[in-house]
Amino acid sequence: AQTVTQSQPEMSVQEAETVTLSCTYDTSESDYYLFWYKQPPSRQMILVIRQEAYKQQNATENRFSVNFQKAAKSFSLKISDSQLGDAAMYFCAYRSGGLKTSYDKVIFGPGTSLSVIP
């Protein structure tokens, strides 16, 4: 069975600085997606960034980028120029299959609570 581990329950970062959240996962599959989701307090979970396993190039979305190390099964999230609005729970997540798979159950890690210090 697939598992997702986040070893940092809490992190903090100074506003405008850079922070990296860690994630490792375990799978025997070769075709899968990895995600980082953000869940602000009392607000909806939203997708921050996703990475297709077959793509070697690391995904980037504005201030958010990932470091995907497939052999090491590591998937970290880097947030640059941190803003107060980045404060939230961040979940690393795994899904089997390709983008248009008909089975898209997501397995989540336990989350990292990120605080941004003004």
Added chain:
Amino acid sequence: DTGVSQNPRHKITKRGQNVTFRCDPISEHNRLYWYRQTLGQGPEFLTYFQNEAQLEKSRLLSDRFSAERPKGSFSTLEIQRTEQGDSAMYLCASPDGEQFFGPGTRLTVL
């Protein structure tokens, strides 16, 4: 706003009562997932629908839980004889490549 709605947003009930939650997914999505999220944890899979067919249920879904999706549109999740351990956030997701989550229903069982 992801386009997925859930009602009610909050529910407080006494132990032993029955509760029902509703999820309205994005209309053109034929799959729908329910997850449960306890405090300080990531969401855990409960069940999955493709149109009106319930295709998978987690071991977390005891006999007191039942989910339906009539006509493949909205879905309901019912918990009978609630227990304090059922207190959690219940999330609905409507996937299309990525999971679009609803705001969740926070259940508190006293």
